[in-house]
Amino acid sequence: MSEEDTIKKIFGEVIGIDESEITDSIAYNSHESWDSLVHLELVNELEDEFDVEFEMDDIIAMETFGKVKEIVKKYLS
Amino acid sequence: MNLSNNITNFGVGTDIESVERFNNYTLSDDSNFLRSIFSESELVYCFSKESPANHLAVRFVGKESVIKALYSIGIEDVFYRDIEILNKSNGVPYIKLDDMYKNIQFQISLSHSKENAIAFVIAMEVTDNE
Secondary structure, three states, X not given: OOHHHHHHHHHHHHHOOOHHHOOXXXXXXXXXXXXXXXHHHXXXXXXXXXXXXXXXXXXXXXXXXXXXXXXXXXXXX | OOOOOEEEEXXXXXXXXXXXXXXXXXXXXXXXHHHOOOOXXXXXXXXXXXXXXXHHHHHHHHHHHHHHHHHOOOOOOOOHHHOEEEEOOOOOEEEEOOHHHOOEEEEEEEEEOXXXXXXXXXXXXXXXXX
C-alpha cells in the first residue's frame, strides 16, 4: 500500500467516511465528523503509523485532506 | 485575581462536548493520544475518578476554551498539552500555563452533566501597576 493510500485509509477510518468519498477538498469543521477531538485522533493515528511527531503549526495547518497528505509527506521526505 | 493589575486586553472562549465520546479511552490502549492532550497530573486525577470520561471531557473543553480565548487576543501558539487544568484544595479549577504567559490571567468555569461537558474561560492580558 502506498503512503497516500495509507493516509487515505487512516483518514477514512478516523473521520468515519468511505474512502471513495474522500477528496482533497474535504475540510476540517465543514465535514460533520471532523471536529477538534477527531482531528487530534487523526494526528495521533498518523504519528503512530508513520513514526513521526508533527509540529503544532502543522497540526493546525491540516485543514483539508489535501493538506493532511502534503504535511505527512513533508515529514516522510 | 489581583485587582492592582491593569487589564489591557481580554478574550473569552467556550466549548461543549459530549461526555460519551470519552467513554472508551483507557490509559493502557490510548496512552499516546491521551498524553498528547493531558498532563500526567490531569490523567492521574481523571483516572482516579469513578467516571474518568466526565473529567476528561470537561478538561478537554476547558483547554479548547483557553485556546479560543487566547486566539481571540492574538495568542496562537498555545496547544492542548501546554495547558493544565488543575483543582485548588476547595475544588475550584484553575489554569496552569508556561511562565512565558505570566502576563495572562484566567478565570475558568467548568460544568458537566451525564451527557455533556461545558467550559467558559476569560483570558486577561495584564500589566503590573508597579
